[in-house]
Amino acid sequence: MAHKFTVSESDHGRRLDKTIRSIWPSLPLSVVMKGIRTGSVRLNGKKSACDVRIEAGQEVYVPWEPPAEREGPPLIRRTLPVLFRSDGLLAVDKPANLLVQPDRKGQDNVLDRVKYMMRLEGAEERAYAVHRLDRNTTGVLLVALSGVVLRLLQDAFRNRGIEKTYLAVVLGVVQGSGEIDAPLLKDRASNTVRVDKGGKEALT
Structure with a gap:
């Protein structure tokens, strides 16, 4: 059974595929992308692309049942400062x-x-x-x-328009200040990070 929903203000500017996944989290990404590519998913009645940025007020047609309403409180019932x-x-x-x-x-x-x-x-x-x-x-x-x-x-x-500051506890005396500009590569097996030419750009 097909379903239609209207893009909300909170989803304005998001990618079409990511918005659909947030509403139908149990759907595999491959299913969502196939639906968009084949035209089973339509934006304002027309075939679209996975990476298109949607706008508030647009209508999205999908070939899946409406998501079930959640019952009861969320599984995580804790807060943060x-x-x-x-x-x-x-x-x-x-x-x-x-x-x-x-x-x-x-x-x-x-x-x-x-x-x-x-x-x-x-x-x-x-x-x-x-x-x-x-x-x-x-x-x-x-x-x-x-x-x-x-x-x-x-x-x-x-675009480096936001600056992040990290504080660390160190042993010994640190002299002066400076920058560390070196690419970092994460090793998922050991859960460590090392400097590597094939890593991601990092400036500290």
Whole structure:
């Protein structure tokens, strides 16, 4: 049975495929992308592309049943200290040993905590990590509450329009200051990071 939904203000500026996945999280990405490519998914009645940026008020037609309404409270029922709040942005104090996003269902994480906080306020349960912090890192984490804010802030990070400061406990005396400009490569097997020419650009 086909289903139609109208793009909300909070999804304005998001990719079509990512918006659909957020509404139907149980659908494999390959199924969503195939639906868009073959025209089974239509935007305002027309065939579209996976990476198109949708706009508030547009209508999306999909060949799947409407998502089931969630019953009961979210699985994660914990909150976080809020450092800053606006209509579309939340800055929270992430503690150590807490993932930003879960590795498996039911695992405690920042985004589900924020969604629970939104539910307590009666607000729309949307939360998108603007950037990442490692599990064992504590600090300020920006969480977008809408697709528009997410896109704006990610562009700002990408263009180095936002400055991040890291504090670390060191042994000995550190002389002066400077910059470390070296690409970093993550080894998932050992959960470590090393300097490598094939790594991601990093400036500290």
